[in-house]
Amino acid sequence: MVPSLGSIASRLRLKQLRLLIALDDRGSLHKAAEHISISQSGATKALHEVESLLGMPLFERQPKGLVANEMGRCMIRYARLIYSDVEHLREEMLSIMQGQGGRLSVGVIMGAVPLLTRALSELRLKQPELSVELVENTSATLLGLLDQGRLDLAICRTSVGQRSDAYDCIELSEEPLAVVASKDHPLARAESLQLSQLSDYRWVVYPKDMPMRQALERELNEAGLEIPRYPLETSSTFATILLVQQDPTLLAVIPVEVAQFCEQHDLLVKLPVSMRALIEPYGVISRVGADLSPAATLLINELKQDLTT
Structure with a gap:
C-alpha cells in the first residue's frame, strides 16, 4: 500500500532524493555514495530507508549494476523535479541577496509567443540578471503547471481549465x-x-x-x-x-x-483566405491569491505596454 502524503512528507529527505538521482546516473551504490560524499554504508542505509517507507524495492541488481524498476523510475523522476526546484530556490535567494533580478517561470501559448518575447527582451534590458524559464504549450497544460506551482504566470486562456474562478486574468489580446x-x-x-x-x-x-x-x-x-x-x-x-x-x-x-x-x-x-480571430482573447494568468514576485509584476507591465504601443 502506498504510504500517506503525511508519512512521505515527514520521512522523505533531500539526502535520499540525491542518492536516488546519483544511483540512476551512476548505476552502483559505491559510485553514487562517492558522488554525493557519503559512505557506502550510509548510502545503503538511505536507500533502505526510502524502500522501507514505500514498502517496495526501487532497484534491481543486474550485470550492468543497479537498474531502477517502474516504481524506482517514478521516484527518480520526481526526485529530479524536487531537487531542481531546490536549486532554483537557492539561485533566487542568491539573486535577491545580491540585489539582482531573481527567477521567473512563464508559460505561453503559440499565438502569444511574439508578444511575450518582445516583453521579455524589454524586461531583461532593465533586469539583466533575471533568469527566465519559458514553457510553450496548450492552455490546458499551462493551467495544470500553474496549479502545480511550476509556473509563476501563464499567457493563455482559462476556459479550458476545470475551474476558471481559480485564476486571476488580465486580458491581453484577441488572436487573429x-x-x-x-x-x-x-x-x-x-x-x-x-x-x-x-x-x-x-x-x-x-x-x-x-x-x-x-x-x-x-x-x-x-x-x-x-x-x-x-x-x-x-x-x-x-x-x-x-x-x-x-x-x-x-x-x-x-x-x-x-x-x-x-x-x-x-x-x-x-494564404489570402479569411479566418476570424479566436472567440476568447488570451490573457496573463496567475493563481487567485498568489503573491506575484516583483519580476512577474514587471513582466505584466511590459506586456500591457507592448499592446499600447
Whole structure:
C-alpha cells in the first residue's frame, strides 16, 4: 500500500532524493555514495530507508549494476523535479541577496509567443540578471503547471481549465488566425481564395478540444465543408512549421503574428483566405491569491505596454 502524503512528507529527505538521482546516473551504490560524499554504508542505509517507507524495492541488481524498476523510475523522476526546484530556490535567494533580478517561470501559448518575447527582451534590458524559464504549450497544460506551482504566470486562456474562478486574468489580446502553406504549395501564389478551395488538401491541426482546432472546424462547418480527414495532430509550433514547410500538400491554421514571422523569414506563405480571430482573447494568468514576485509584476507591465504601443 502506498504510504500517506503525511508519512512521505515527514520521512522523505533531500539526502535520499540525491542518492536516488546519483544511483540512476551512476548505476552502483559505491559510485553514487562517492558522488554525493557519503559512505557506502550510509548510502545503503538511505536507500533502505526510502524502500522501507514505500514498502517496495526501487532497484534491481543486474550485470550492468543497479537498474531502477517502474516504481524506482517514478521516484527518480520526481526526485529530479524536487531537487531542481531546490536549486532554483537557492539561485533566487542568491539573486535577491545580491540585489539582482531573481527567477521567473512563464508559460505561453503559440499565438502569444511574439508578444511575450518582445516583453521579455524589454524586461531583461532593465533586469539583466533575471533568469527566465519559458514553457510553450496548450492552455490546458499551462493551467495544470500553474496549479502545480511550476509556473509563476501563464499567457493563455482559462476556459479550458476545470475551474476558471481559480485564476486571476488580465486580458491581453484577441488572436487573429491565418492559413499557411509551403512556398511550393499549388495555392502559394494565389491572389484571393475561398475556404472551399482548400478542402482537397491535408491539414496539420491542433489536438481536439483546443481553441485553434475548434476555430478551423467552426469555419469549415459554416462554409458547409467537411472536417479534414486523416489530419496530422500536434500542439508543437515548431513541428507545425516544419511539417508544412517540408510537405507542399499540407495546410495549417496558426496565429497571424506567427504567420507573419514565418513569411518575414521565408519559411511559409500566408494564404489570402479569411479566418476570424479566436472567440476568447488570451490573457496573463496567475493563481487567485498568489503573491506575484516583483519580476512577474514587471513582466505584466511590459506586456500591457507592448499592446499600447
